[in-house]
Amino acid sequence: MRDILLFLDYDGTLVPIKKAPELAVLRASRRRLLERLSRKAFVCIVSGRSLADIQKLASIKDIAYIGNHGLEISYRGREWIHPKAKRIKPVLNNVLERIRQKTGDWPGLLVENKGLTGSVHYRRLAAPLPKKLRDITEYEVQLRSGELKLTEGKKVYEIRPNVDWDKGKGVQELIRWLDIKQPALRIYIGDDQTDEDAFRALDRHDISILVGKRQDSYASSWLPDVAAVWKFLGALLPMIVPPPFKKHRDRGSG
Ligand SMILES: [Mg+2]
Incomplete structure (x- = not known):
């Protein structure tokens, strides 16, 4: 068998x-x-x-x-x-912090640091997803596009190291x-x-x-x-x- x-x-x-x-x-x-x-x-x-x-x-x-x-x-x-994801960690921390600062007062939004990747959860966001959240996340990730990339899950933006x-x-x-x-x-x-x-x-x-x-x-x-x-x-x-x-x-x- x-x-x-x-x-x-x-x-x-x-x-x-x-x-x-x-x-x-x-x-x-x-x-x-x-x-x-x-x-x-x-x-x-x-x-x-x-x-x-x-x-x-x-x-x-x-x-x-x-x-x-x-x-x-x-x-x-x-x-x-x-190994490459490990090296990118400080960049990820920085980008997540910047997103947090720009969205800190949005009730229900959760910016999660998972060490090697980050998640921006908008499932609990009271209002319908503001286009602004996507714009902010995209903009911040784009600034470090050599190191990071953005993918989308179910009611979540995933920020991941730009590795294959x-x-x-x-x-x-x-x-x-x-x-x-x-x-x-x-x-x-x-x-x-x-x-x-x-x-x-x-x-x-x-x-x-x-x-x-x-x-x-x-x-x-x-x-x-x-x-x-x-x-x-x-x-x-x-x-x-x-x-x-x-x-x-x-x-x-x-
Ligand atoms: Mg699943």
């Missing part, structure tokens, strides 16, 4: 998107399901959040985590940070760490525009699942919402050949 590598986006995939990012906590029963899955398959949570944040929120031991859209990876005590790196490249980097003898089946589930990079990094023998609908997605299949993702994961669990069977089979052939 092929090994299964399961890559799961977090917000909008494992938890519904909350107005306050800190409220997106995993339910205990769902955490247990992921723990059980991780004993039969390789499990990795992939997020735009910082590594520290996503590890704390998901709070599952012995699985892999990819944070900051692929720029940070942690697995079994090994930690990796994209994304969730897909993070996934590929992590797979290189694993000692996999034969081609594994990779499953990636995600809802965001940034997950498209990971969908693209897979090939036709893998399974890419978009949560929700989007036109022109690279995903090969889709699920309607977070509840459907958990139904899928629950159905997947008993289907994976448990390790004792694998050991038995290995003995038989050797």
